[in-house]
Amino acid sequence: MTNAKNILEISELSLSYGHIDALKNISFTVKEGEVAALLGANGSGKSSLLKAISGLVKCSSGKIRFKGNEIQNMRPEKIVASGLAHCPEGRRIFPDLTVFENLQTGAYLCKDKALFKKNLDKVFTYFPLLADRRTQAGGTLSGGEQQMLALGRSLMSNPTMLMLDEPSLGLAPKMIELIFTIIDKISKEEKVSVLLVEQNANEALLHSSHAFVLETGKLTLSGTAGELKNNPSIIKAYLGG
Ligand SMILES: Nc1ncnc2c1ncn2[C@@H]1O[C@H](COP(=O)(O)OP(=O)(O)O)[C@@H](O)[C@H]1O
Numbered sequence: 570m571t572n573a574k575n576i577l578e579i580s581e582l583s584l585s586y587g588h589i590d591a592l593k594n595i596s597f598t599v600k601e602g603e604v605a606a607l608l609g610a611n612g613s614g615k616s617s618l619l620k621a622i623s624g625l626v627k628c629s630s631g632k633i634r635f636k637g638n639e640i641q642n643m644r645p646e647k648i649v650a651s652g653l654a655h656c657p658e659g660r661r662i663f664p665d666l667t668v669f670e671n672l673q674t675g676a677y678l679c680k681d682k683a684l685f686k687k688n689l690d691k692v693f694t695y696f697p698l699l700a701d702r703r704t705q706a707g708g709t710l711s712g713g714e715q716q717m718l719a720l721g722r723s724l725m726s727n728p729t730m731l732m733l734d735e736p737s738l739g740l741a742p743k744m745i746e747l748i749f750t751i752i753d754k755i756s757k758e759e760k761v762s763v764l765l766v767e768q769n770a771n772e773a774l775l776h777s778s779h780a781f782v783l784e785t786g787k788l789t790l791s792g793t794a795g796e797l798k799n800n801p802s803i804i805k806a807y808l809g810g
């Protein structure tokens with residue numbers, strides 16, 4: 570892993586909403602094949618960072634390189650097509666569409682029927698429940714099931730990197746375990762790199778190799794998950810120590 574290349578490189582990235590500076594000069598890298606965790610309290614800029622990377626909000630300055638290519642302020646669909654998928658905070662599934670139709674929306678760029686079928690089979694292997702519920706309206710699924718659907722939808726674009734925004738939010742402990750087990754599996758079996766945004770630092774550090782901490786738009790700490798787990802300020806602020 571030490572010789573792995575960087576799949577994502579963020580350099581001096583800043584983002585403002587009017588006069589609110591949501592991200593201030595952020596730099597960090599994620600290596601190919603790793604799960605990196607981005608921690609931080611509510612309002613620290615985690616979702617803004619993911620949205621900037623996936624082209625949903627415009628950065629004010631700085632560079633974002635994905636697989637060596639600059640993607641800052643590129644159109645979101647071009648970024649998805651290049652292999653970077655974003656599973657948003659709050660799932661954002663379409664409640665009136667069926668499970669299958671929701672999955673189809675994740676593959677809207679895929680014109681190859683065989684590839685679509687392959688990705689669908691992959692999603693149904695990871696989430697057999699979605700296969701059973703394929704004709705059920707997304708909005709009638711439980712919170713955990715909706716998170717599975719949101720993850721499945723992201724996988725339908727066949728990503729090489731997945732960004733997950735608070736996948737555990739609002740879920741029961743058993744469902745959180747299940748979701749993280751599947752994230753581990755996706756990363757190991759599909760060799761998908763993962764940038765995991767979490768307020769649940771305990772879980773995130775358990776399932777990542779490196780982690781970063783955002784505080785009011787600034788990156789204040791970074792290190793291996795092991796280092797951060799033992800860092801007194803992390804323990805005090807995030808691990809209930
Ligand atoms: N669309 C927006 N317009 C104005 N301010 C925003 C917008 N989105 C987020 N913010 C502000 O940017 C800061 C970071 O928010 P966010 O990225 O959602 O943080 P987090 O995901 O860590 O909770 C907050 O102060 C928030 O109020």
Ligand SMILES: [Mg+2]
Pocket residue numbers: 615616617658734
């Ligand atoms: Mg957020």
